[in-house]
Amino acid sequence: MPNTSIKHWQDPLNLILGIWMIVSPWALRYQTDMTLNAVMSNPATSNAVLLGALIAAAALIALFRVMAWEEWANVVLGVWLVISPWALGFSSLATAMWNAVIVGIVVAVLALWALGTDKDIGGWWSPAT
Secondary structure: OOOOOOOOOOOHHHHHHHHHHHHHHHOOOOOOOOOOOHHHHHHHHHHHHHHHHHHHHHHHHHHHHOOHHHHHHHHHHHHHHHHHHHHHHOOHHHHHHHHHHHHHHHHHHHHHHHHHHHOOOOOOOOOOO
């Protein structure tokens, strides 16, 4: 029988954060139009939806097969979320900016935590055995 337990408690949280990023433009009301053209023309929304999908995908894959690249991908995506308001020019939208920064920090920290504590994929915080 295959092992169906979750190896990293951080991965389901990153999955939830990815889903949150996808819906956050509408939940936080910095995007009201649902058309593809409106979404793509708003950098805050397109960034949130794209990065949310990528974060959720990496976390979902990590739930079934743990490899270091999924965690490193979420580290990179989290760092991008933190700098994206200034890189894409939506830092004046306070709600979108703070959402990206806070979620980005949490995603990156959770992924680094998983990398640092799992001796099978990194484990620099794990005691040597």
